[in-house]
Amino acid sequence: MFDSLADKLQGALGDLRKKGKLDEESISRAMREIRLALLEADVNFTVVRDFVGRVREKALGEEILKSLTPGQQVVKVVHEELTALMGEGESGLAFGKFTVILLAGLQGSGKTTTAAKLALQLRKRHRKPGLIAADLQRPAAIDQLEQLGKQIQIPVFRTDTKDAVEATRSGLERARAEGLDTVIVDTAGRLQIDEELMQELERVRDVAGPHNILLVLDAMTGQEAVNVAQAFDERIAFDGVILTKLDGDTRGGAALSVKAVTGKPIKFASTGEKLDALEVFHPDRMASRILGMGDVLTLIERAEAAVAEDEQAEMEKRLAAGQFTFDDFLKAYKMLRRMGPLQGLLKMIPGLKDQLGDVDVDERQLGRVEAIVLSMTPQERRSPIVIDGKRRIRIANGSGATVEQVNQLLEARRQMEKMMKQMGRGKMPALPNQQAQQSSLSAARKSGVKRKKKKKAGRK
């Protein structure tokens, strides 16, 4: 699906130059494409309805009608609206003298792992966190938290009781006594319609007196996200959401649904299995993702046009194998040079954008990147992990760059590898199949198109 929404909108609206003005029918067609794209991304259908209504109003505005590329303009409106909708609200955590954070959510949403990740983040911010094991439902849940705590050397408080309220109370007492300043309470997963367990959660909350109540939500959740969020909000009035498993290829429309229905901000996103893979949430990236048309994808499109096919195949093979060495990095930079104005291109690369800020990118700077890479030994280019402090100084000296610049480049490669992994593995191979999903419901019904049954998968 991905960037084809832009194409479809262009298709629906793009023939303006011929017609001279937009008619009602083309706009309706465009709105239907937006609706389908959002539904495919698992945005709740009532949220979609409202959202499309708003976009339609804006799209009917003067500027868009006058524009020569209304398709692109509409995409821009949709993206802006989505970003705005998802970005509202305070994204930080609230802290007190002794800060309590309560995590709640459905079974399997990732609370226990998230608790450990959050604790690690907080320690990086110079707090003294502890973990309270209040999941007394799932077998071995406490062992899991304890093992995770051991892994990151953060104290875990467990109590030999069957009562989550008691476990929380006792954990809080001991955490205070040990002089910690922040605790995270890991509660059992529960269905929002399970009255008994929801009451237990309320009691745990009352005992914990949390400064932050966070709903842990699986990014792959479907239409149900709205019911879950509403019910948890009614019962424990959470302050924000942590979105988990965002390292998969889900479009993550649940994020929009939850935000739209509860108004509560998404504060963090979990993007990997490693315990440091918890990030501050980026509304603009999420908007792109839901629409399936990130900057990155634009970049790929251009790259495809600029790169010889065999070169691309080679690169893809290496990426699929999880390798993105400095040799590849250098190649990628050379590709970039063939692709057009550098300033814009580099900013499309996640990670680089943040690092470059508003710095002007000129040929000289690109030359430096090349120089730094060329100052590495073949081994360093192949496995950058060997580049330690000593080697960094040598590389800096050799290339006439500062150590800081070398570090930035190392970080940029790491980011790029991560990004390539996420795309190369999940999204790219998915394209052919997903594109087939582009059929429009109503169109199919009205035209009575016969659908071929897909060949059976997974029967090799």
Added chain:
Amino acid sequence: MARSWGQLLGDSDAPAETAEAQRGFFGRLRESLGKSRRALTEQLQVAAFDPADDASWERLEEALIYADVGVRATAELIRRLEARQDLSELNGALAEEIAALFGDAPTLNVRHEPAVILVVGVNGTGKTTTIGKLANKLREHGRSVTLGAADTFRAAAEEQLDIWAQRSGARFVGGERGGDPAAVAYDAVGSDTDVVIVDTAGRLHTQSNLMDELSKVRRVIAGRREGAPHEVLLVIDATTGQNGLQQARIFGDAVGVTGVALTKLDGSAKGGIAVAIAYELGLPVKLVGVGEGLEDLRPFDPDDFARALVAA
């Protein structure tokens, strides 16, 4: 007639579910699907459905989308309904068409000795819990069972499975945390029980190194026992949206999934993603999970599921 465990396991002369057991199960499923049944019926406004009215069809579309059936399977269902002459019994017609997308009621292939079942899925769908409940049912139906803890990644996964093994009276084969999951699978498959169930670590289907690891587990199993694994069950959480299709595709490519276990149907989630998976990938649902208790795993019955979904 609800499908019984005996039928699912292919036991000869297995009767369908007795009326009593059925009531118990139906009660549970109806109770658990209560919310979704209401929601779908409300959405449909069945009484007001007018085949000549576009708005009626649109409401139907939305009701199906709301159940996570997805755009394409929804389009197919609507196409099929439109082809029908008589839509006076809309709910019944819809349930029939949904059931038809699922095809025949499946069986679980446990006739080999040992029959090896490999269980896979993304993180947090309920693999270990499903295995525990399945082991219990197999024990009740006279099979000896071995559980292999090839989830060597997640903290305490082995402990969790061990607890289930004790509850169900199954043999337990574990390994070291951080060890090679294929080695654990190899040991487990060597067991001489009637059925061997191998648990694996949850993994996102986009992590190709982990998917390779899973393929290796499968290869090692196949190397130790010819024809194994006889079943590869993909566990999917009923709250999952359209990403479930990607999960089924990619796990299917990696390890040849033979069926789906749809878990957490006791929530208000409709589990419509199973319809999408059956329609687009032809992958049958074999088991449904309706709670955390030992009894809360059931053979999948297409008609029951479809009727429960639309409340026909």
